[in-house]
Amino acid sequence: MSVSSGATVPPFDQVGVAIAPGTDLVVRVPGIVLVVAVEATATPAPAVRLGGWAAAPVASPPAVPVGDRRVGELVDLCRRVSAAGSRAPGRRLHEELRGWLASHSEPPSFAVAGATEDGLAIGLAGRGVAEVPDLGLRLTPQDGERLPDGTAFLDRLVDWPPAPLRLTAGAPLEMAPHPLADLMAGTVPGAAAVLTPAPSPAPDAPSHPASVRLPSPAAVPAGPDPAAAGTAMPPVAGTGVPPVPPASLAASAPHEQGPAAQARGPHAASGPDVVVPPPVALPPPLRAVSLSAPSEAEPPRPPLPIVSTEQPPAALVREPEDTRPRAKGFLCENGHLNDPRLPFCALCGVRVVQQSGVLVEGVRPPLGLLLFDNGATVSLDADYLLGREPEIDDRVRSGQLRPLLVVDQTGGVSRRHAEIRLEGWDVVLVDTGSANGTLVAPRGAPAWSSLVPGQPIHLLPGMAVRMGSRQFVFEFPHGGH
Template sequence: MTEQGVGVVRPLPGDGLIAHMGGLLLVCDAADAVAEELVTALRDTAAAGGDGRALARRVAQVLARAMTAEPVACAVAGRAGGGIAVLVSGDAQASITGPGTDVRLDGKDALTWTDRLVTTQVSTVELRLPGAGRPIRQARLDAGVVPGGGLVSDLAEADGGLPAPRPEPSSRPAAHDPLPAAEPARPEPAPAAFGVEAPPPISSPPAVSAPPPPADVPGPLREYEQPSVPAGPEPARQAPGGGHTGAQEFDPFPPAGPPAGEPDHASGPLLEPTEMGPTPEPPSRPMVYGVDCQNDHFNDPRVPYCAVCGVALVQRNLVPYKGERPSLGVLALDDGMTLALDADHLLGRDPERAPEVTSGEARPARVTSPDGSVSRRHLRVRLDGWDVNLVDLGSVNGTQVQPPGDPNFYDIPPNEPVPILPGTTVRIGVSRTMRYDGHRQG
């Protein structure tokens, strides 16, 4: 078995230096002055349990310090979440192939270096220097640092080079298999994804004639027995001639009393808790340029301190790169509810039917107030890069912000994005407030 199930790694003959540690791969020019630093970066990242993305960041820092000379010939690769992170520089090349995947990177195509996060299915990763030979089938590099001109990682051989076992043919007598022709064909196991070993196929158990279930055992859940979500109030219908027979487009309710058409809450609680809607998570987070602190936390390149651990960010030693934007913190409402800033939110008394929510652009957050000052569609929290913006959606009673360290509240203009800083307090309508906390978990 190779380290951490990353497939069989075979060296390519050559004059460079190749390394394989903790599922991370490195190829570099042995004569280069920074070769020892690159190997140290590989060893430290592997010891810390880091992935290919962390290795690429450390190698980029080494390359940035060596920019005064010719570009360093090196290539690194490693597992990164559900994909593979690759970086190449100088004369080095990388090839990542698989079903529907053919990515080829050449360090000579970039002024500094080029990197890529490959998230599609991968079967083979090859890193090479100029003049590298062909791989020898019998040679393997399970771990260590040796001379060579490149590496080939065959991910389809994640089980130590042996093909995945196939299911044994059935040895049951024909008398016990009344319908052999009806048995569906079992597909062969697909090649293992990068960093994950293919599980052995599970043989089918012998067919057993099960007695019919008792009459009192419920059968499968029928369609009319499926749980249903209570439908909300029907939207306003348009009467002939263009008039509306339901709620008006604008909020006509004065702050002094409950909104018209809604039940009187005098007998119940005056302040209903904020409710989050069931909008699903977005499939992927936006990509932004950022920097890492010394603990590998991804940060806004404009801030002086890490938002996770608080360590100082020395800008001259940091190399910006493009990565997935983390959560930008939380908005803490006055009733204890928090809104995670990893997507847009729409706040209001009835946000579920807002077009921004029905289109999937924002998550609904139901916010009510005892004085009725929160509009149905009141405020949108919009994320743009590393910025958190507030957009008042033409609410009746408006939205105000109190910047950190300022005793005063200020009205924000309707339908215009206004960026806020961590520590800002936001007033929604007349009586509801929330605070922006930019600290986040690692």
């Protein structure tokens, strides 16, 4: 399956919408932002006499908005299209707008933006304007076409700009949007709506190291490592790697200064409750023994196995009922099978020998880790279905996919939310049509991006994935490729 390079778009409903003060109307519903012009008129206040109330000074009454029926119909149209349930209602919004404009002469000025699968759908009429001031981009109804009644109307699909997008319906901009004014949903007065990309995922990222290396079972120390003070690696499911215990407090305590510390020596602990164990006496080294001198009889040892070049390494041996996935790659000097694109072994870290240039087939090792925000770690050695009820899927029941339960107290995770597929040596993520979408952010990205349902993307080392309020990071040993 090919992986689309444009399988992500900014998440429309996570984009901030700032409001500039004004008299027009700004409407935000899921997937749509509308700015529509509102006429205003002055209405004299009625003369009312009540006991105990003094007369107010005579002053001109403030302008009040006119209840235009066409404005209400346009707002209802946007709400109806949004309520249809699609996370990308832009194309349907254009169809509904054309039908509505065909039956109305002299529509109100408006500017509307709707989310599509790969960008934005812009609609402009009257004095409506869509512009990106930071990039010098601007669209008006005159850039579009003329309707049968002579109304200028622009209907265009555009890419998401990498800068704030401003929608106006003709009202003068007397003040810039307040930095704290962010419309999440609803209808408010305003002269403009400014759409700004979502914030960086860095503040909500899991508190895991930026790079994780899968240790070899033979390389895991049996006790605390003073060089890794205060850290602990959780066990990896299915690999038999035991957890590394955290270093002692004495190793991470600050060094004490002063003559008292020098008197106790460089290895003394700084706290009064820490007791330094006495040094262990090591046995003296063995003296050289003459080869001709008689020695005690040594018990017989089992014969060493005969190794020939025709015997394959253990990674290449296929058991009669071995159903583990296999792949072609290069072997390191320790017999570990590796992705041919990697210069170092993913298990032991030694350089992969590629002198022969011949790919060999063997059991494919795990292709990385999922590090969840609650500390859980999942080793990627099979295809997974993620969700709050993945076991209901027929592919899980048949064993084609392995279930991965993701519990979200906010209800933002669907029953069958997303799939993680292992295709060759690549890890692929696919949104299976979840209700709230799947967000991704490569390492160092300034904002989240939303997956297009059904379109797979490659997971890269350090990429963060968000489903509802839950989040995990994909990591690969030795930095991936």
